[in-house]
Amino acid sequence: MTRENTIGNGEITSFVLEGVKSWEDPRIKPEWIEQILNCRNSSGFVPTDDDVRRHLHGDVLTLGFRNEIVVGFNCIEFKSPKEVWGGLITDHELPSDPGVYLAGVLIDGSAQKSGFYQRMNKDRVTRGVEKGFNIIFTETANPNVEAGIKDTLDSMKENGQIVDYSMEDRIYLKALYGRRMYTEAPKNAKVSFDDLNYDAGDAYAIIFHLTLK
Numbered sequence: 001m002t003r004e005n006t007i008g009n010g011e012i013t014s015f016v017l018e019g020v021k022s023w024e025d026p027r028i029k030p031e032w033i034e035q036i037l038n039c040r041n042s043s044g045f046v047p048t049d050d051d052v053r054r055h056l057h058g059d060v061l062t063l064g065f066r067n068e069i070v071v072g073f074n075c076i077e078f079k080s081p082k083e084v085w086g087g088l089i090t091d092h093e094l095p096s097d098p099g100v101y102l103a104g105v106l107i108d109g110s111a112q113k114s115g116f117y118q119r120m121n122k123d124r125v126t127r128g129v130e131k132g133f134n135i136i137f138t139e140t141a142n143p144n145v146e147a148g149i150k151d152t153l154d155s156m157k158e159n160g161q162i163v164d165y166s167m168e169d170r171i172y173l174k175a176l177y178g179r180r181m182y183t184e185a186p187k188n189a190k191v192s193f194d195d196l197n198y199d200a201g202d203a204y205a206i207i208f209h210l211t212l213k
């Protein structure tokens with residue numbers, strides 16, 4: 001097992017693995033998978049066990065630990081929107097330059113609204129900026145995801161880490177998940193996704209363009 005990078009954040013410590021092909025990567029302990037499935041149970045998000053496992057891979061996989069128990073993960077891929085969504089979205093011109101694809105995030109209910117998500121977002125965007133990538137993108141039905149990315153980019157702009165950013169119009173992905181994915185539709189004070197049909201599993205594709213220094 002290699003601790004490739006650790007970042008302290010109060011009581012939650014991040015453990016970063018690079019080049020993870022699947023959840024069966026030997027660096028991921030079986031008990032961590034169980035703990036991640038437990039995170040799902042208190043998160044308000046109801047993917048199947050297989051859905052959760054299938055998301056555990058990426059160019060960078062970050063696990064958050066509190067008292068040696070996993071309380072969340074996120075994964076990113078360095079790809080272009082065209083590579084990721086080309087087969088799914090055919091009625092929009094998708095950027096073909098590489099960027100940071102926010103491929104999956106899940107945080108235990110007890111670790112939400114703790115600053116952990118924001119710290120992970122900053123790390124994810126910074127990794128792309130360091131590579132000279134100016135696109136950040138994801139698909140989601142959770143307005144907290146869009147709001148969180150905007151908060152991160154606002155603070156990076158304030159700190160002078162990026163010059164500016166803009167978001168393309170959201171692309172509506174009808175019945176992307178094919179079923180209801182949230183016990184209750186997630187809400188955010190600044191961003192509304194009220195147009196989505198949560199029962200049908202609708203989502204949005206969102207793409208941010210950054211102006212780098």
Ligand SMILES: CC(C)(COP(=O)(O)OP(=O)(O)OC[C@H]1O[C@@H](n2cnc3c(N)ncnc32)[C@H](O)[C@@H]1OP(=O)(O)O)[C@@H](O)C(=O)NCCC(=O)NCCS
Pocket residue numbers: 043044045104105106107108111112113114115116117118139140141142144145147148188189190
């Ligand atoms: C999406 C998800 C990762 C976001 O994490 P989160 O912790 O809820 O998000 P945030 O850190 O942005 O926190 C939400 C709110 O708490 C606030 N907050 C953050 N840290 C805080 C702190 N230390 N004290 C008080 N409030 C805080 C944030 O400002 C934010 O409020 P705002 O949007 O009104 O500004 C999490 O909700 C989750 O795992 N959801 C289920 C899985 C899911 O939907 N994944 C996405 C699938 S695509």
